Amino acid sequence: MTKKMVKGALKTWKEDRGFGFIKPDDGGKDIFIHISALNGVSRRPTTGDIIYYQIAKDNRGKYKAINAQIEGVSLTEDITKNSLQTSRSKKWVIVITAVLIIIAIAVFLTIQK
Secondary structure, three states: OOOOOEEEEEEEEEOOOOEEEEEEOOOOOOEEEEHHHHOOEOOOOOOOOEEEEEEEEOOOOOEEEEEEEEOOOOEHHHHHHHHHHHHHHHHHHHHHHHHHHHHHHHHHHHHHO
C-alpha cells in the first residue's frame, strides 16, 4: 500500500547538520526531515520551501518525513539529462563554427593569391 503524500512548508533548516522541520499544512506537530529524505533532489532545501513528503516513524517512535520532494525543484537525473543534451548542442555549435572559420580562412587565402 502506498502512503499518501502530505504537504507542508519548511519551517527551519540547519544546513550544517542536514536537517530541519516541516510545518504541515493541515496543522499538527512539526515533522522532522533529514537531507536523506530528499534523495535525488537537484538542490538543498531552504526555509519556506514547500515540501511534499510521506510520514514514517523512526526507530524511537517519532514521526519523520520520507520520500520528500521540494515543490518546483527537479530531480538530479532530470538536470543531468538536460545538461547532457545542452552539452551535445554546444558541441555541434562549436564544430559548425570551426568548420565555418576554416572555410572563411580558405576563401580569404584564395582571394589573397
